[in-house]
Amino acid sequence: MPENKTGTIEKGICSSCGLCSIQEWPMHESIRSCVFKNGWLGKREKKLFGRERKPDNPEEMRFGITLERFTAQLEKPLPGAQWSGIVTAMARKAFESGLVDGVVTLHRSEDNHFFSRPVLAMTTEDIDASRGNKPVLSPVLRSLETAVRKKLKSILVIGAACHIHILRDFRERFAYLEDMDIYTIGIPCVDNVQRNRFNWILERMSRSPGTACHMEFMQDFRIHIRHTSGRTEKIPFFSLPEELSNPEIFPVACMGCFDYLNSLSDITVGYLAARLLPDQNRQWVLVRTKKGQQLLDFVNDELERYREEGEWECKKFIEKNTGQIIESMKEQKAAYSPDRKIPLLIGHILSWMLSRSGPKGIGFAHYSVDFHLIRHYYYIKYRYPEQLTVLVPRHVRSIIQEYGLPL
Numbered sequence: 198m199p200e201n202k203t204g205t206i207e208k209g210i211c212s213s214c215g216l217c218s219i220q221e222w223p224m225h226e227s228i229r230s231c232v233f234k235n236g237w238l239g240k241r242e243k244k245l246f247g248r249e250r251k252p253d254n255p256e257e258m259r260f261g262i263t264l265e266r267f268t269a270q271l272e273k274p275l276p277g278a279q280w281s282g283i284v285t286a287m288a289r290k291a292f293e294s295g296l297v298d299g300v301v302t303l304h305r306s307e308d309n310h311f312f313s314r315p316v317l318a319m320t321t322e323d324i325d326a327s328r329g330n331k332p333v334l335s336p337v338l339r340s341l342e343t344a345v346r347k348k349l350k351s352i353l354v355i356g357a358a359c360h361i362h363i364l365r366d367f368r369e370r371f372a373y374l375e376d377m378d379i380y381t382i383g384i385p386c387v388d389n390v391q392r393n394r395f396n397w398i399l400e401r402m403s404r405s406p407g408t409a410c411h412m413e414f415m416q417d418f419r420i421h422i423r424h425t426s427g428r429t430e431k432i433p434f435f436s437l438p439e440e441l442s443n444p445e446i447f448p449v450a451c452m453g454c455f456d457y458l459n460s461l462s463d464i465t466v467g468y469l470a471a472r473l474l475p476d477q478n479r480q481w482v483l484v485r486t487k488k489g490q491q492l493l494d495f496v497n498d499e500l501e502r503y504r505e506e507g508e509w510e511c512k513k514f515i516e517k518n519t520g521q522i523i524e525s526m527k528e529q530k531a532a533y534s535p536d537r538k539i540p541l542l543i544g545h546i547l548s549w550m551l552s553r554s555g556p557k558g559i560g561f562a563h564y565s566v567d568f569h570l571i572r573h574y575y576y577i578k579y580r581y582p583e584q585l586t587v588l589v590p591r592h593v594r595s596i597i598q599e600y601g602l603p604l
């Protein structure tokens with residue numbers, strides 16, 4: 198790890214996880230635990246599970262180590278949650294039962310519905326108020342400082358993969374959190390953006406950015422944007438303006454992210470492999486550790502559970518696009534057009550066709566994980582080659598080779 202003349206290390210690639218803003222310990226100690234210095238998974242995975250993911254298990258290679266996986270929704274979905282609210286329901290019960298004294302998470306910022314502010318939630322109301330996505334880089338870990346100052350004995354941290362990696366490393370590397378029992382709920386996370394980019398992007402996706410209040414990239418190959426009127430605007434991925442395919446609009450951290458499914462969390466709750474049905478909010482649950490099982494037990498009786506569905510195979514859908522992905526990760530183009538790549542009507546037809554004939558369930562999750570791993574591998578290879586050996590975990594190279602692509 199490169200050090201400067203004072204023996205400290207400096208921030209490089211950064212996802213603004215919040216650890217470096219803490220003043221209880223020196224910033225250079227926080228940086229030592231940074232996933233963008235230490236790399237994704239590998240030793241961290243081994244430390245948590247006693248082994249790394251098995252190279253001969255294609256599902257584990259993509260989804261990480263799990264005790265159990267299934268799809269589910271809360272029988273009574275929580276209004277205002279991103280999907281059915283399984284994350285918030287587990288957090289609330291963990292707190293009310295006394296398992297944890299506080300929840301390190303996010304509230305919405307006062308000035309922008311989609312922006313976040315870190316919070317240590319220590320009441321049921323504050324936990325409820327944390328529900329819903331804030332699709333921007335967010336300093337979740339900043340509230341560890343309050344938890345340390347309050348000498349909490351047990352906390353729950355809800356975060357994206359970068360937060361959970363950095364948290365686990367920091368807890369083991371330094372003594373500051375050693376007296377605190379820590380539970381973690383992970384959300385899958387990909388294509389996150391910096392605050393100062395968010396409105397620019399939303400304006401290019403939506404016809405009415407000012408009224409948008411909920412947004413998700415869905416399994417039907419469309420972005421669904423819900424507006425304050427209750428109307429849902431659907432934009433096919435294929436019909437986004439070309440300028441949104443410029444990799445430079447995403448933070449380097451998120452283009453160098455190799456743990457979409459938050460494999461070091463105790464339990465990951467997403468939606469990727471769940472069936473998309475009208476008026477339902479099915480989610481995808483990946484229980485990874487005993488602590489994750491403990492968290493799940495709090496809401497088990499409130500869940501409608503379903504088995505995972507879908508065909509695993511998705512190779513031909515990935516192979517159709519690999520050439521184009523690799524090319525677009527090479528040199529930056531001189532200009533990206535503000536026009537739609539494909540007119541909306543044709544985009545909708547393509548999305549409809551692909552959602553009928555394309556990968557579904559675990560096949561869709563397989564497709565999305567592989568697509569992003571390939572994109573990120575070539576982004577780092579071409580634009581930050583010196584980071585390739587630091588950031589990229591072993592299984593990514595094996596997956597690249599499965600497609601016969603060059604390393």
Ligand SMILES: Cc1cc2nc3c(=O)[nH]c(=O)nc-3n(C[C@H](O)[C@H](O)[C@H](O)COP(=O)(O)OP(=O)(O)OC[C@H]3O[C@@H](n4cnc5c(N)ncnc54)[C@H](O)[C@@H]3O)c2cc1C
Nearest residue numbers: 278279280281282283284285328329330331466467468469
């Ligand atoms: C940028 C982003 C991209 C995502 N991409 C995918 C994806 O591709 N596939 C998939 O399956 N799932 C994805 N998710 C997760 C998914 O949208 C839901 O958050 C998750 O399924 C939980 O739903 P829920 O109803 O149980 O959550 P809720 O009960 O509403 O709770 C959501 C929790 O996530 C926290 N949270 C919100 N935004 C952030 C953030 N930026 N960083 C850290 N914590 C946050 C909230 O504070 C809250 O605690 C993404 C989330 C984000 C923020």
Ligand code: SF4
Nearest residue numbers: 211212213214217231
């Ligand atoms: S990602 Fe977190 S630990 Fe890493 S440099 Fe940024 S704030 Fe610090």
Ligand code: SF4
Nearest residue numbers: 357358359386451454
């Ligand atoms: S995409 Fe990765 S690096 Fe970016 S916020 Fe999400 S987990 Fe962190």
